[in-house]
Amino acid sequence: MMKLTRAAILSVGDELLGGRTINTNAAYMAQRLTDAGFLVVATDTVGDDEFAIADSLKSLAGRADTVVVTGGLGPTPDDVTREALAGAAGKLLVPDRALRAQVMEKAGGKAPRRNARMARVPDGAVILPNPVGMAAGLRVEMGGTPVYALPGVPLELEAIFEQSVLPDMKATFAGTKPMPSRVLRVFGLREAEVAEKLGELLDRARDPVVGVTVRDGIITITITGASAEQRAAEIRKKLDRHVFGEGDQTLAGVVLDAMKERGLTLALAESITGGMLASLVVDQPGASEVLKGSIVAYVPEAKHELLDVPKTVLSKAGTVSEETALRMARAARKKLSADVGIATTGVAGPDLDERGTPTGRGFVAVVGPKGEKVEKVSCRGDRNAVRRRFAWIALDLLRHRLLG
Amino acid sequence: MMKLTRAAILSVGDELLGGRTINTNAAYMAQRLTDAGFLVVATDTVGDDEFAIADSLKSLAGRADTVVVTGGLGPTPDDVTREALAGAAGKLLVPDRALRAQVMEKAGGKAPRRNARMARVPDGAVILPNPVGMAAGLRVEMGGTPVYALPGVPLELEAIFEQSVLPDMKATFAGTKPMPSRVLRVFGLREAEVAEKLGELLDRARDPVVGVTVRDGIITITITGASAEQRAAEIRKKLDRHVFGEGDQTLAGVVLDAMKERGLTLALAESITGGMLASLVVDQPGASEVLKGSIVAYVPEAKHELLDVPKTVLSKAGTVSEETALRMARAARKKLSADVGIATTGVAGPDLDERGTPTGRGFVAVVGPKGEKVEKVSCRGDRNAVRRRFAWIALDLLRHRLLG
Structure with missing residues (x-):
């Protein structure tokens, strides 16, 4: 029998309220908590205001079994989460000697008065060590509800969340079990095409529940419920080779693994993607086993100077042409x-190329032991979206070549 | 005299709580409200649960002068925002004949029972027409606080928000004017160093209010209040050359502009950044006026093959060395x-390089008409954070060279 433990997340920071900053911390924790079987019932955001934080904490503690609050634990006067937490829990803010010594050591003795703020904690709080930064995390009981406070710096938050918060939550709410769920990652279909293929499997009333979200052209299908595994297999069949991975797998990661398995090495020649393709591959640990390098020939003459594309090809076929793409891939x-x-070669916009090729048009080429293949690309979006799209298409083309 | 009107946003939907869907609606409205002079004090998210929605609405109405709630206005059984709103406002849910006729017409007579739900509104609600979909928006008074309910489909939400909500809010809170604000962008200082230099300017009680946030090592200082401009000038003086820009400016954009102004072109040789540096530059429109290309020599032998670094230098000084960095920059x-x-050359981790150089260590070199300069880098973080840090440091080094 599964027990549902309700968790709530409160993010603190004026910068999160203007609509210009994306709150990746809340998304990260919500995903980790959901995957661990917690039911996330609310994710709230308030500014750096002691009373707003305290009010929200009280409201969330009334609706959830446990609360995580992030941000506002730094040394500056607008960091007031400690005060709010003490106020909401009805506790005094007291100095912690051991924590103070740690903070001073990490700061190398600098700014002692300012940093001393970081060593004041609500009475009875458990200190959650911060392995990568100065501000420690805290665990405070608010009328029986465990509340965890973490710094807002993503790296520090993730370290404390993984090392202390999640294990403590699992121990505290021992009956919590993950609901079986599967995540499929899809490329090369539009959201409406996926909806068409899946049909009534998407009805919210069905078990398991199947959700479809799309981001940057990559579709994520989440299947949650007792029979998630069978349903995932069924969906895989319907979407066939468009499913490139599961869970948190990325296109770059899948391609890199397939190359490693086959003992193949990779070279890139980038124009429109301008280093993004290399960067996506290099971001995977162990990339150096596969990727040798990338020649980013951004301006037309660099395609001649670095990649030996003849000037006549550039002037006759054009920099954005099937022939140029092929010659670039061969040279790299x-x-x-x-x-x-x-x-990759194409037009990222906002300006057209010298021949009036519109934004989003171009070519990707793959050249290898199995022969050569060029794909014409036509996509829409802003500069960054177009470039990302070209990178995905190049990786996906290579994936299909590797798989047969 | 400026009047601060506090606005809060509540987003409703199970899919928003799993951490895999980004809530663009809330960001959109927060930005529009902020730009119109409203102070967004909270953005909350709850699931499709009538009582959770009602509780949140009451909590937000207690802390804000006006509330917008989005989602849960559709025809399916999990759409319960109407019920929650009526409950929180202490009003009956009553059928609206005119709205019912409209909904039926838009649905072409289909599913009359299902769609009839969309014509039930809290008693006394003002109907906000939906020019692009079926679910109408609502304006309901909750104990004197105007609450606006909008459908969650972005296109419909934006249409009703622009056509009805924002004009009604401006009329209701007639004194609301955009608050003057300035944003400074800073690199090369830690958050605590900025706090030290700004001292009591950061006190929350001061006017203008100065907020400091850090992301990926880039610090953003937001100054809000009548004398924002003077205070921004004062802070610029204190932080001096560490301020690289204002507003939404990026390091890459600032460097690109400075290069353009001076008519200079740029070539890159990347190892640790692996194309990221090129990609950051290429992401700026007009990059081709400045950036000629980048040679991503990722594996050691590529530094020899593509950038002519002698094998003896690679084996004696090492791939991660001052000499290799300089030779790479010169060759590019x-x-x-x-x-x-x-x-750029360095160790991104998780593995050490062949000489045992630890993660985060390396060099960036700049070579140009004003001479040569190498900087030793030592930073912490995961693979991606380390690589980004090297990219920022390289851009910042170039910025300082250009400015003096």
Whole structure:
């Protein structure tokens, strides 16, 4: 029998309220908590205002079994989460000697008065060590409800959340079990095409529940319920080779793993993606086993100077052409002595190229032991979206080549 | 005299709580409200639960002068915002004949029972027409606080928000005027160092209010209040050359503009940043006027093959060395016939390099008409954070060279 433990998240920070900052912390924790079987019932955001924080904490503690609050634990006067937490829990804010010594040591003795604020905690709070920064996390009981306070710096938050908060929550709410769930990652179909193919499987009243979200052209299908695994297999069949991975897998990660398995190395020649394709691959640990390098030939003459594309090809076929893409991929492969070469060329906008090619048009080429392949690309969006789209398409083209 | 009107936003929907869906509606409205002079004091999210919605509405109405709630106005059984709103306002849910006729007409007579739910409104509610969909918006008074309810579909929400909600809010709170504000962007100082330099300017009780946030090592200082401009000038003086821009400016954008102004071109040689540096520059419109290209020499042998770093230098000084960084920058500059060359080399982790150099260590080099400069880098974080840090440091080094 599964027990549902309700969790709530409160994010603190004036900057989160103007609509210009994306709150990645709340999304990170919500996902981790959901995956661990907690039911996230609310994610709230308030400014750096002691009373607003205290009011929200009280409201959330009334509706959830446990609360995580992030932000406002730094040394500056607008960091008031400690005060709010003490107020809401009806506790005094007291100095913690051991914590103070740690903070001073980490600060190298600098700004002692300011940093001393970080060592004042609500009476009875448990200190949650911060392995990567100065501000410690706190665990405070608010009328029987455990409330965890974490710094807002993502790296510090994630470290304390994984090391202290999640294990403590699991121990405190021992009956909590993850609801079986599967996540499929899909590329190469539109959201409406996926909806068409899945049909009535998407009805909210069905068990398991199937949700579809799309971001940057990559579709995530979440299947939650006792029979999630069978349903995932059924959906995989319907969407076939468009499913590139599961869970948190990325296109770059999947391609890198497939290359590693086959002992293949990769070289890139980038124009429109301008280093983004290399960066996506390099971001995977162990990338150096596969990626030798990338030649980012951004201006037309660099395609000649660095990639030996003849000037006549550039002037006749054009920099954005099938032939240029192929020659770029071949040259990168050869110069870096790699098994596979990939190239991208196209128009990212807002301006057209010298021939009036519209934004979003271009080519990606893959050259390797199985032969050569060029794909024409036509997509919409702003500069960044177009460039990302070209990178996904290049990786997906390589994935299909590797899989047969 | 400026009057601060406090606004709160409540988003309703189970799908918003799992951490996999980004709530763009709340960000959109928060930005529009902030720009119109409203002080957004809270943005909360709850699931499709009548009581959770009602509780949140009451909590927000107690802390804000006006509330917008989005989502849960559709025809399916999990759409319960109407019921929650009526309950929180202590009003009966009554059928609205005119609205019912409209909904039926829009639905073409389909599913009359299901759609009839959308014509039941809290007694006394003002109907806000939906020009692009079926679910109408509502304006309900909750103990004197105007509460606006909008459908969650972004296109419909934006249409009703612009056409009805924002004009009604401005009329209701006629004294509301945009608050003068300035944003400064800072690199090269830690948050605590900024706090130290700004001292009591950060006191929350002072006018204008000065807020400090940090993300990926870039610090944003927001100054809000009647004398924001003077205070911004004062802070600029204190932080001096560490202030690289204002508003939404990025390091890459500032550097690109400075290069353009001076008519200088740029070539990159990237190892640890692996194309990220090029990608940051290419992401700026008009990048092709400045950036010629980037040679991403990721594996050691590529530094020899593509950038002519002698094998003896790679084996004696090492791939992560001052000499290798300098030679990489010089080669990129020469091969791409650019005015300025930049290079990055270092260890991104999780593994050490062949000499046991720890994660986060490395060098960035800038080579140009004003001479050569290498900076030793030592930073912490995960693979992605370390790589981003190297990219910022390289751009900032170039910025300082350009400015003096």
